[in-house]
Amino acid sequence: MSDPSVPKCPFLDPTAASPHAEAAELRVQGPAVLVELPGRVRAWSVTRHSVIQALTTDPRVSRDFRRHWPGMADVPDGWVLGSVAFQDSLVNRYGEEHRRARGRIAPSFMPRRVKLMRPQVQAMADQLVAALGALAPGECADLRSALARPLTMTVICDLFGVPEERRERLGALIDRALDSSMAEDAALAVQNELYERLGELAAHKRANPGADLTSDLLLSDRPGEQPLAEHELVGTLFTMIAAGFETAVNLISSAALELLTHPEQLARLRAGTIDWTDVIEETLRVEGPVMYVPLRYALEDIDLGEGVLIAKGAPIMVGFAAAGRDPQEHPDRPDEFDPTRADKSHLAFGHGPHFCVGAPLARLEAEVALSTLFERLPELALAEPGQRPARLPSLVVNGPEAVEVVPRPRSAPVTPG
Ligand code: HEM
Known part of the structure; x- marks a missing residue:
């Protein structure tokens, strides 16, 4: 039975049947939207181009699950996002450790x-x-x-x-x-x-x-x-x-x-x-080709405006593929494939130190x-x-x-x- 005191939040479709439509809905809701992932893990989904750029270069955001994700202890064994979220490599390092591993x-x-x-x-x-x-x-x-x-x-x-x-x-x-x-x-x-x-x-x-x-x-x-x-x-x-x-x-x-x-x-x-x-x-x-990268963690409370505050320790899913279709960035037919358009800017390869x-x-x-x-x-x-x-x-x-x-x-x- 679900706990009625815990507010409901949208469930990210794990079959990813319509990932762009889902991201478009989340994008209008706010700079970050609390979503439920498989395994009952809650995380902030970020789908706006400018917010992704800000969070991926913000030193208050880490990828180190061992040091910065207190909620990790509650994740079930065989969590479907675990193979990516818990990779023991440069991807999930923070700061100087990351620079060394990437080097x-x-x-x-x-x-x-x-x-x-x-x-x-x-x-x-x-x-x-x-x-x-x-x-x-x-x-x-x-x-x-x-x-x-x-x-x-x-x-x-x-x-x-x-x-x-x-x-x-x-x-x-x-x-x-x-x-x-x-x-x-x-x-x-x-x-x-x-x-x-x-x-x-x-x-x-x-x-x-x-x-x-x-x-x-x-x-x-x-x-x-x-x-x-x-x-x-x-x-x-x-x-x-x-x-x-x-x-x-x-x-x-x-x-x-x-x-x-x-x-x-x-x-x-x-x-x-x-x-x-x-x-x-x-x-x-x-x-x-990369829809979301799980996960990043807030090192302190991060106020994104529009009434959205990512609390310290909360996980964040960055929707890199969603950034390219953000109408704020591409007001002219953002969902249409048109290689003649002058501005094809995207964040498909990420942004910031983990580019x-x-x-x-x-x-x-x-x-x-x-x-x-x-x-x-x-x-x-x-x-x-x-x-x-x-x-x-x-x-x-x-x-x-x-x-x-x-x-x-x-x-x-x-x-x-
Ligand atoms: C079209 C192909 C590719 C796409 C769309 C892509 C996308 C990405 C994205 C979005 C990130 C950033 C992850 C984050 O910040 O959380 C990333 C990081 C990374 N990619 Fe790629 N990638 C591609 C091809 C490759 C290839 C061919 C390699 C291997 C040679 C590779 C190796 C890496 C590594 C090692 C990182 C981690 C960098 C770090 O954490 O410092 N990628 N990629």
């Missing part, structure tokens, strides 16, 4: 380094698109599982030296770990197996170091720096592999879907009136995958035009579950006579 990872993803990855990403895209082109006329394929996922998964797993035979299961477990609609016992089983597999991977890399980023994390070649402890190595592997492919896979899938449902924009792209950067940035604005480390890599992967796909398969079409695919059941990642296409449509039948 070990970020240099490998600087634009200069990422540029050098282009040939490898291109070779992968060539291979995957060739397989799509080899399908019989009229045969269907899913762009998510046949292109976006294998490309982004291979790139991040190669970088971190994840052996081939471990990738498939790990990827499937990470997919499941981001499903917010699961029951707690199922989520607990997934989280346990995920951490077991990541632990095995860490042990494997300790025993078999190589020329990869995991092996680099096990070294301490800078003065005053310690090798990563086991728990932090496992947490960092989760962060990097999950952030590395679960997001970019949605950027590529959503951009392909938008172009295939907006043939006039595809025609502009082919005519050179707009370019891939326009398409990618507009997709990031309108379909940010996405992988943004240059994600943009490169998207450009290579999409340009190769649309240039090599000029007749590519949706398998079921007019039908919007189901969305991922996740409060964290945002995108279509599948993008069914016909890479080589059958030619129109010749009518006799």
Whole structure:
């Protein structure tokens, strides 16, 4: 029985059936709205562009659950948002600890380094698109599982030296770990197996170091720096592999879907009136691949105005994908995909000290995958035009579950006579 003395608050739909409509409703209600998450956890949902910018740069807001979330003790085992909220890595560090942890990872993803990855990403895209082109006329394929996922998964797993035979299961477990609609016992089983597999991977890399980023994390070649402890190595592997492919896979899938449902924009792209950067940035604005990031915590009472006060210790869900559709920021058709618009500003990669480390890599992967796909398969079409695919059941990642296409449509039948 629910306690009648506790005021009701909106429940964030864990199946994420209409995340943008839900965010739009919350956005008009206030600068932050108290919502209920699965597991009966209450948190402040923030969906306005300006408030997200303010809170993500506010030193009174932390991501360190151990130090700054007193309510953590009440969270049920197998909490569906636990795999993200309790990652033991740079993401959930605050202040100086965060700067130190980020300093070990970020240099490998600087634009200069990422540029050098282009040939490898291109070779992968060539291979995957060739397989799509080899399908019989009229045969269907899913762009998510046949292109976006294998490309982004291979790139991040190669970088971190994840052996081939471990990738498939790990990827499937990470997919499941981001499903917010699961029951707690199922989520607990997934989280346990995920951490077991990541632990095995860490042990494997300790025993078999190589020329990869995991092996680099096990070294301490800078003065005053310690090798990563086991728990932090496992947490960092989760962060990097999950952030590395679960997001970019949605950027590529959503951009392909938008172009295939907006043939006039595809025609502009082919005519050179707009370019891939326009398409990618507009997709990031309108379909940010990260819906919410759980969680941040108020270090003291924070008054947001309009009668909203986030109390010390209260958790905050930042809705990065919602920022791009904020009508305050984009008064002109905020929900419409229009890569010709001049202002495509978004917060899809976050803001402030936790700004996405992988943004240059994600943009490169998207450009290579999409340009190769649309240039090599000029007749590519949706398998079921007019039908919007189901969305991922996740409060964290945002995108279509599948993008069914016909890479080589059958030619129109010749009518006799
Ligand atoms: C389109 C693709 C991507 C999107 C939309 C995206 C989005 C984000 C967002 C919103 C944040 C900020 C989280 C917060 O402040 O709470 C973030 C952080 C992060 N991202 Fe990405 N990401 C993408 C691709 C990648 C890739 C490819 C990598 C790996 C190379 C990556 C690694 C990270 C890491 C490590 C952080 C944490 C940074 C920190 O806490 O200092 N991301 N990302």
